Amino acid sequence: MHWGMVIDLKSCIGCNSCVLACKAGNGTPKGIFWNKILERETGKYPTAIRQFWSMRCMQCENPACMEACPTGATYQREDGIVVIDAEKCVGCKACMLACPYDARSIWEERIPYFKEGETPYEKVVYKEHVVGVVQKCDFCSDRLDRQLEPRCVETCPTGTLIFGDLDDPMSDVSKALGHRRLAFRLHEELGTSPSIYYLGY
Amino acid sequence: MKTKEFIIGTRSQQEWGWLLILDLFFNGTGAGLFLIALMLGSLKHMLAGVALVFLATIFLFIELSKPANVWRIVLKPGRSWISRGAIGIFIFFAASFLYMAVLSMQGNGSAIDGTITFGSNHAWQMFMGVIAGCAAVYVAVYHGFLLASMKSVPLWSNRVLPALFLVYSLLGGLGVLMVFPFALEQQALLFSFFAKIWVGIMVFGLLMMLSFSSIKTITGKVGSLDSAPKNSLPVGHIALILATSIFIPIISMLYFQQVGGYLILFPLSGLSLLFGAFLLRYSIIKLAVQRSAV
Numbered sequence: 001m002h003w004g005m006v007i008d009l010k011s012c013i014g015c016n017s018c019v020l021a022c023k024a025g026n027g028t029p030k031g032i033f034w035n036k037i038l039e040r041e042t043g044k045y046p047t048a049i050r051q052f053w054s055m056r057c058m059q060c061e062n063p064a065c066m067e068a069c070p071t072g073a074t075y076q077r078e079d080g081i082v083v084i085d086a087e088k089c090v091g092c093k094a095c096m097l098a099c100p101y102d103a104r105s106i107w108e109e110r111i112p113y114f115k116e117g118e119t120p121y122e123k124v125v126y127k128e129h130v131v132g133v134v135q136k137c138d139f140c141s142d143r144l145d146r147q148l149e150p151r152c153v154e155t156c157p158t159g160t161l162i163f164g165d166l167d168d169p170m171s172d173v174s175k176a177l178g179h180r181r182l183a184f185r186l187h188e189e190l191g192t193s194p195s196i197y198y199l200g201y
Numbered sequence: 202m203k204t205k206e207f208i209i210g211t212r213s214q215q216e217w218g219w220l221l222i223l224d225l226f227f228n229g230t231g232a233g234l235f236l237i238a239l240m241l242g243s244l245k246h247m248l249a250g251v252a253l254v255f256l257a258t259i260f261l262f263i264e265l266s267k268p269a270n271v272w273r274i275v276l277k278p279g280r281s282w283i284s285r286g287a288i289g290i291f292i293f294f295a296a297s298f299l300y301m302a303v304l305s306m307q308g309n310g311s312a313i314d315g316t317i318t319f320g321s322n323h324a325w326q327m328f329m330g331v332i333a334g335c336a337a338v339y340v341a342v343y344h345g346f347l348l349a350s351m352k353s354v355p356l357w358s359n360r361v362l363p364a365l366f367l368v369y370s371l372l373g374g375l376g377v378l379m380v381f382p383f384a385l386e387q388q389a390l391l392f393s394f395f396a397k398i399w400v401g402i403m404v405f406g407l408l409m410m411l412s413f414s415s416i417k418t419i420t421g422k423v424g425s426l427d428s429a430p431k432n433s434l435p436v437g438h439i440a441l442i443l444a445t446s447i448f449i450p451i452i453s454m455l456y457f458q459q460v461g462g463y464l465i466l467f468p469l470s471g472l473s474l475l476f477g478a479f480l481l482r483y484s485i486i487k488l489a490v491q492r493s494a495v
Contacts, residue, residue, distance in 0.1 A: 038495060040209040053209065053495050064352045070283035071273035088273055091266025093216040094283055100353040102212070102494040106266065132266030186495060190352045 004166035014052035018152035027125020058194030068098035228257035232341035233374025293336035341370035373478035379471025446477025
């Protein structure tokens with residue numbers, strides 16, 4: 001079992017549904033995004049292109065963050081997902097600097113979204129987060145353990161995000177990789193071997 | 202929410218700031234001072250070196266957002282340079298205190314003529330000195346290895362960094378000795394010692410800085426669409442570091458040899474050296490740019 005994702009750049013319309021689904025489902029604190037849509041404009045009129053790149057933790061096979069972590073707080077599950085044990089994190093931020101994908105954030109201060117104070121929702125969801133600890137996407141491992149897809153994949157209206165077991169040749173993600181051209185991973189030269197593939201424009 | 206956050210591109214490193222710069226500076230200067238004091242056989246300066254490394258450790262401790270977990274930091278020496286560094290610092294404290302304790306019990310920790318350390322007939326004492334010295338070298342270089350292991354920052358992914366940190370640790374140690382020349386008992390011997398090593402260290406430092414500025418690191422083109430961030434310091438910073446840590450001290454030392462007046466020139470050269478050693482750490486940390494995620 002090796003969970004992975006294929007992101008079809010041509011299908012992404014930059015609607016940010018995945019970002020909102022992640023924020024709402026995981027209750028990430030203000031200013032913290034476990035996934036995000038990065039934008040770029042290339043070319044010139046009349047051939048200008050606006051690109052949307054759905055970004056999250058790449059769940060690397062050789063995670064640079066795990067190598068940097070001095071306490072063992074960052075570790076890899078058997079299914080390839082890289083997770084953080086908040087109890088063990090010392091908050092040195094070395095993993096944030098080691099990650100070439102800028103996928104990690106640290107909750108430095110408990111600041112509510114609104115000046116009136118924390119909403120009842122925030123009070124509930126913040127129980128899942130620890131101030132001073134680094135956090136990131138874990139492919140919604142709580143949902144995977146219940147045979148459910150990650151929230152972002154479930155929410156995506158255009159089918160941009162394809163998720164599944166990379167070891168299973170019959171999975172959607174393997175089929176997407178097998179049938180399409182131009183699949184690539186980001187920063188392969190660094191040897192991190194990400195579990196997220198992109199299908200180019 | 203900042204809109205710019207969601208535009209593809211490089212960004213300045215913001216995770217590590219002033220506390221880490223102070224940690225790098227005092228850690229390196231302390232280790233360098235200890236090494237030079239070991240060669241001189243000056244117990245007082247060894248103690249000062251250890252105190253500076255301890256001060257650096259405090260800055261590192263404050264930097265941690267969950268300091269209660271600090272004991273876990275030594276658990277992964279097989280893969281993490283922070284872990285290895287923490288273990289090295291513990292060994293340095295233990296070895297240096299043991300060595301200084303032996304020296305002070307013998308009551309000869311104030312000579313600087315070299316007879317009590319490497320010239321000693323006591324093999325075991327020499328052995329302890331070598332262990333403490335090796336630990337100090339490790340403390341001086343490990344930050345270089347730590348930064349060099351950070352793949353997201355091209356400026357740091359540089360093979361020269363550990364050697365550069367070692368040289369600037371020695372220069373920082375020299376700087377402290379030059380700022381406080383009266384603390385050493387035999388100034389003539391001190392100057393003789395400087396005359397033997399400072400030109401070598403400074404020339405080596407010059408070579409290291411030039412190498413650091415010229416080596417091309419992994420720039421991140423394969424499978425990525427961005428242009429990689431610069432992997433060298435700005436020319437102005439390099440020039441200022443070289444001027445303060447190499448050229449000004451050399452010129453003033455030559456002047457001192459010709460004319461005399463070390464009362465002023467020694468401390469001024471020392472301050473200049475310390476400024477250069479600090480500026481190097483400041484520039485490496487503050488000017489680092491993380492490669493674009495895409």
